[in-house]
Amino acid sequence: MKKARPTIRRSDSKSGARHTPQRTCAACRKSLDQGFLVRYVLSPQGNIVVDYRKKLPGRGVYTCLDFACLEMAVKKGQLARALRLGGTFSADALWRELCGQIRSRAFSLLGMARKAGQIVSGTQQVLCELQAGRDIALLVLAEDLSLAMAAKVQNAANRNAVPCFVFSAKDQIGHLLGKSERGVVAFRSGPLAGAIREELERLKKFAGEFNG
Numbered sequence: 001m002k003k004a005r006p007t008i009r010r011s012d013s014k015s016g017a018r019h020t021p022q023r024t025c026a027a028c029r030k031s032l033d034q035g036f037l038v039r040y041v042l043s044p045q046g047n048i049v050v051d052y053r054k055k056l057p058g059r060g061v062y063t064c065l066d067f068a069c070l071e072m073a074v075k076k077g078q079l080a081r082a083l084r085l086g087g088t089f090s091a092d093a094l095w096r097e098l099c100g101q102i103r104s105r106a107f108s109l110l111g112m113a114r115k116a117g118q119i120v121s122g123t124q125q126v127l128c129e130l131q132a133g134r135d136i137a138l139l140v141l142a143e144d145l146s147l148a149m150a151a152k153v154q155n156a157a158n159r160n161a162v163p164c165f166v167f168s169a170k171d172q173i174g175h176l177l178g179k180s181e182r183g184v185v186a187f188r189s190g191p192l193a194g195a196i197r198e199e200l201e202r203l204k205k206f207a208g209e210f211n212g
């Protein structure tokens, strides 16, 4: 019988150095940590699909998290060549798919934060927390929160220098949290808040670029 010993990898805490794989953008040829790039793979049906979490098997090709690089890589055929793909496909559709995957990731982080007891939800509860100066790393405001309420929460958040992000709808957030509609969610400081902030910042940046 083979004796399996678990391999324990220690990160080099002295230097803080962690090996992050570097990949090259097919369009601009910049080499970056793969966290800053999008991966594309072929589905079993032979279609190109976005692999935002970089978990799908098979040959992959990367671009920057930037529509201009994706568009160029599609136009110049770099994605098609790297994946040995014959048919045509659109950069817009891939970009929409990417944004959808980022939204899904934000939703799952919200669910994880709920399970970890890292959130407070509900407009009044969040306002109380802000007024009491409790630890809040960021706020999520539903897209359909009333303007007056959004302004009230935003003002309170500004006083405490807490960033606010507009994301999703009250019923979807409430459903995810196992509650009725929720227009406001606050995250305690920690890795989950950091991770969701990264996703929401991406969505905000992309929305600004596309809708003016």
Ligand SMILES: [Zn+2]
Binding pocket: 025, 026, 027, 028, 029, 030, 063, 064, 066, 069
């Ligand atoms: Zn690029």
